[in-house]
Amino acid sequence: MRLPLRLRLPRKIRRPRNRKVAVGLVILVVLVVIAIIGPALVSALLGQTAGRLHAGGPLEPPSGRHWLGTTTAGEDVLAQLVTGTRTSLLVGLTGGAISTTLAVLLGVISGYSTGKAGAALTAFVNVFLVIPGLPLLIIIASYTQGRGGWIMVALIIGLTSWPGGARVKRAQTLSLRNRDFVQAARYAGESRVRIVLLEVAPHLAPLIASTFLFAVVSSIAAEAGLNFIGAGNPNTVSWGTMLFWAQSQGALLSGAWWWFAPPGLCIALIGTAAGLINFGVDELSDPRLRARSPRAHRKAGRATAAIAEAS
Known part of the structure; x- marks a missing residue:
């Protein structure tokens, strides 16, 4: 029995039109859910907090008791991975938000402004653009090591990773x-603020979205890199600290793949999800990319065949 027309759901709600965005969002939602309820769930199942309690013997392989095995200190890897997911995502989202906000504000304002104000902002962006970001990040993180927890790490990453995005926003605003x-x-007499918000900003929305996704992934990778080289805070539990302790304790030489493979896989998954969403946003915002998609080619082929049959 077919439902009346008024009770039917719209096609866009019943079936997502972009599979790349759907897959990327599913991966992100799963990781976010793990970050929110995972630590409490693991604590209830394993009786551990933050994966720091000695749960078993050293370097036990995955089993029914320890699903991802244990470390050299007998700590459960699953508990560390779940707790580290929350820390890494918080660092990524916070650092990405700070970096994207600074890039949008300075890039759009310097691109739209004219005269001395625009020249001063452009010079300010160019100065920070030529400063090597990675050495600056390592120096600041080493100086503030162990202070402020993940908030300090996210703040440092966000304040040192915005110049490239600001340069791109400025170039787009100039066009x-x-x-x-x-x-x-x-x-028509519109104010500059209204023109920027209502006329310029909507055309920059896809670029801002892709910048934010790239900034989130870059922040997570930067946090993991800082912890891996020992410049982060070893007292926190994150994907980066898991890789640091696995490398320092010789997990690779011992063949303890269950210690370093899960955090590396999670970093790869978050990058894959961001890439899929970015490709999907590009296709949704650019009709030329939609025209080149396999679905568009199939529709064009069916339409051509129908026209040929009709003629």
């Missing part, structure tokens, strides 16, 4: 500043 719709809004 939009002299467009007809912006000129019409300017001649």
Whole structure:
């Protein structure tokens, strides 16, 4: 029995039109759910907190008692992985938000402003752009090591990773500043704030979304890299500290793959999810990319065949 027309769900709700975005969102949602309820669930199942209690013997392989095995100190790897998911995602989201906000503000303002204000902001962005980001990040993180926890790490990453995004936003804003719709809004007497928010910003939305996704992945990778080389806070539990302790305790030489493989796989998954969502956003915002998609080719082929049959 077919439902009445008013009771049917729209097609966009019943079936997602972009599979890349759907797969990426599923991966992100699963990781976020693990970060939110995972530590409490693991604590209830394993009777551990933050994976720091001695749960078994050293370097036990995965088993029914320890699903991901144990470390050299007998700590459960699953408990560490779940707790580290929360820390790594918090660092990624916070650092990505700070970096994207600074990049959008400085890039758009320096691209739209003219005169001395625009020149000063452009010079400010260019100065930070030529400063090597990785050495600066390592120096600041080493100086503040062990202070502030993951918040300090996210703050350092966010404040040192915005110049590249700001440069891209400035270039895009310069191309939009002299467009007809912006000129019409300017001649109509609209304020600069209103023009930037209502005329320029909507055209930068796909670029801002891709910048934020890239900043989140970069922040997670930077946090893991800092902890891996010993410049982070070893007292916190994250994917990076898991890799650090696995490397320092010789897990690779001992063949304890269950210690270093799960955090590396999680970092790869978060990068894959961000890449899929970024590709999907590009296809949704650019009709030319949608026209080249396999679904579009199939639809065009069916339409051509129907026209040939009709003729």
